[in-house]
Amino acid sequence: LLFILQPDVFLNSAYSRNCNYSVLSGSSVPDSYRQLQTNYIYKGEKSMKLLKDRILKDGVVKPGNILKVDSFLNHQMDITLINEIGKEFKRRFSDCPITKILTIEASGIGIACIAAQYFDVPVVFAKKAQSVNLDGEMYTTKVESFTHKKVYDVILSKKFLGPEDHVLLIDDFLANGCALLGLIDIVKKSGATLEGAGIVIEKGFQHGGQEIRDMGIRLESLAIVDSMTEIP
Ligand code: 5GP
Numbered sequence: 001l002l003f004i005l006q007p008d009v010f011l012n013s014a015y016s017r018n019c020n021y022s023v024l025s026g027s028s029v030p031d032s033y034r035q036l037q038t039n040y041i042y043k044g045e046k047s048m049k050l051l052k053d054r055i056l057k058d059g060v061v062k063p064g065n066i067l068k069v070d071s072f073l074n075h076q077m078d079i080t081l082i083n084e085i086g087k088e089f090k091r092r093f094s095d096c097p098i099t100k101i102l103t104i105e106a107s108g109i110g111i112a113c114i115a116a117q118y119f120d121v122p123v124v125f126a127k128k129a130q131s132v133n134l135d136g137e138m139y140t141t142k143v144e145s146f147t148h149k150k151v152y153d154v155i156l157s158k159k160f161l162g163p164e165d166h167v168l169l170i171d172d173f174l175a176n177g178c179a180l181l182g183l184i185d186i187v188k189k190s191g192a193t194l195e196g197a198g199i200v201i202e203k204g205f206q207h208g209g210q211e212i213r214d215m216g217i218r219l220e221s222l223a224i225v226d227s228m229t230e231i232p
Pocket of ligand 1: 066067068069074145146171174175176180203208
């Protein structure tokens with residue numbers, strides 16, 4: 001299993017986006033690589049270190065560029081870790097007048113709920129629906145699922161988001177950006193102000209992050225994986 005994780009460019013401006021560290025794990029890993037891993041991790045802040053350590057320790061690369069983090073984020077949830085993630089989102093967006101956190105079902109919900117305790121705001125989640133009755137009471141958009149390769153209608157009741165809101169988007173992964181672009185479209189339709197997006201794991205080798213940043217949206221990813229390769 002090979003990960004190349006980016007240093008946290010948002011936490012410490014001394015880090016350059018081009019400065020990558022190779023991080024290998026597994027029994028046949030040369031010591032030189034282990035050294036790089038240590039150098040890298042101890043430059044991060046506490047919550048980042050916890051997250052990067054955990055990705056390196058328990059992340060599994062699956063065919064199709066899928067990073068499985070089922071043991072701590074997507075199936076079993078490590079609440080101590082997610083609590084640190086929630087605090088870190090609050091730290092990064094502490095200057096924003098957030099009134100609502102918006103996420104998409106299902107895997108973003110738990111993370112958003114824990115983060116929301118630090119912002120003291122409600123969480124609202126967009127629901128995936130197979131078909132939509134356009135009755136005027138819902139904001140609707142379409143999202144292509146990266147993991148399931150399906151297009152979903154995504155809906156949100158107009159009751160729960162409006163022009164008075166300042167929104168922080170939260171999700172577990174950012175890959176091609178479809179989920180986030182769907183949420184951005186809903187915020188636009190609601191007339192609310194989009195303050196930014198917080199992502200736990202960004203796959204930096206896919207185009208979503210670039211696209212969102214190019215739109216001028218403030219995007220904070222707590223770990224950026226630059227590449228991943230299965231080592232047999
Ligand atoms: P995007 O819409 O940015 O292409 O993909 C983001 C969504 O797909 C996330 O909400 C996440 O649920 C899922 N996803 C994308 N890539 C991965 C991955 O490598 N691992 C996991 N577990 N989920 C992913």
